Amino acid sequence: MKISIIGIGKVGSTISFVIAKDGLASELVLYNRTREIAHAEALDIQQAVALTPHRLLVRDGDIEDTAKSDIIILAVSAPMTKEMKSRAELLLSNTQIMLSLIPLLVRHSPQAIFINVSNPVDALTYQIWQIARQHSKQIHWQQVIGTGTLIDSARFRDLLASQLGIHPADINAYILGEHGDGQFAALSSAMCGGEFIDANPLRQQMVEDAKQSAWTIFQTKGYTNYTVSLAVELIVRSIVEDLRSTLPVSVSIDGYCNVYSCCLSVPCVIGRQGIHRRLETQLNERETLAFQNCAHVIQQQIQFCQSQIAHPY
Template sequence: MKVSIIGLGRVGSTLAYTLLLKEVAEELVLVNRSADLAEGDALDLQHARLFVDHHVDITAGGVAETTGSNVLAICASAPWKDEFKSRLDAAAANTRLFETLIPPLAKASPDAKILVVSNPVDVLTWHAIRLSGFEPHRVMGTGTLVDSARFRELISDQVGIHPADIRAYALGEHGDSQFMAFSCAEAGGEPLEDRPDRRAMFDEAVHAGIEVFRKKGYTNYAIAMAAAYVIEAIAGDARHTMPLSVLIDGYQGVSGVCLSVPVVVGRKGIIRWMKPELSEAEADAFRRSASVIRSTIVQTLET
């Protein structure tokens, strides 16, 4: 398994370290606008190889070195500006960045799966499909995977069940319009009742990333672990179900935008798009998310 990580900021660097620890890849290629930074990370990780049993070939380079990648993990982002109020504010600049990055990467690795980590992830996943020309099942974004995990972690203490055994998904936009699909949330076959205290937990989960950012200036561990979890599912053909940002084709009356829904992930990428039954209010929320993302995509195409 050859994994190329594009963008060695806090998230990309942590992802590389996580993949080394998890012994997921046989080859890691690190690409960054600053070659020195990528080379420094590669050297640091090479020095860490002694402490894992699985040999990983770790190099820094450019597009040429990514040739033949099985997974392209896109973590690159334009600089965040102080005046930005939400992830969507970075859409135009990161779309321009993707227009320079994705076509040559896709050409160098025509059989790869693309995992978009950069934000706004739903908008950029749509652009990654457009710019790569790849089939939609080979392009996915981390979406609401971390949001869902944060909620499951919070509610696990309340119900006394390990978070891995709780089936609860945040759907829609990875952003302000996302929602918890309580109508299909359950643990051990028992439904997780939609209650005000649990809605408050979900609100806490949605804003947890902002709280981390406020306290330390960035987020990196949870999102890197989430991205590694996706890559691990691809490498091992694990066929785990998880909420990822993928191209929607007719679900709840929505088509042509990328939003998070539960999908099954394996060696070929997205093996199956799940279609959980939603309440009328949840279906409306999903369509509102689609409207938000569609509007932002249009703006990025016009900029």
């Protein structure tokens, strides 16, 4: 299993370490604009692997060295300053970055599954999918995945677990929609042990607390890296081991809740082929409207970005 990671900053380097530590690849290629950084991280991680039971090759490389990758993780981004108020402010610059990278990556690895970590994850994942399909007829929507609300769902379940006194893994509750201000909890279908979780005001406030926690971390550290790295590890493991795990990730939406032409998070079955199924969670009227509102926001972001690009794809 060959995995390439594009962008070796705080997030990309942490993802690289987690994947290597867990032995999820036989070959791990680290690509960064400043190759010296990728080389140093690759050397450090390769030496750390000696303390694990796994055998794998960790190396830095150029885009050509990512050829025949099974999975490509996109963690490259323009800088996000603490003055930014929204992830959407990165969309135009990050789309320009993807316009330079995706055609080359697709050319060298047309069968690869792309996992996008970069923000704004929903609109950017849609842009990546559109760029990729213009440069390869072999790539399908199932191969393009954004981390989406998998991270937000983990934060929400952590808060629920503390309040309910139940382990987070035993709670079946999803944050859906956008990885942003419009995200919502599908509490009408949230369960634990076959028992519905009451959608009381306290649980609704937990959604806001989970959402705010990311900004609290960002304003202090300047980035978030641990939760997103383990979220990526979950996706990668489900692909590598063909686990068919159900995870809320950002994918192309084609008719769910009458939504089209954008990427949003819904529960998806993930395995060796990427997305095996999009599951259509039964939402109540309020939740359906929230999902449609998320779509409207993301579609506006996409349309504005595409209007600003001099050479559309």
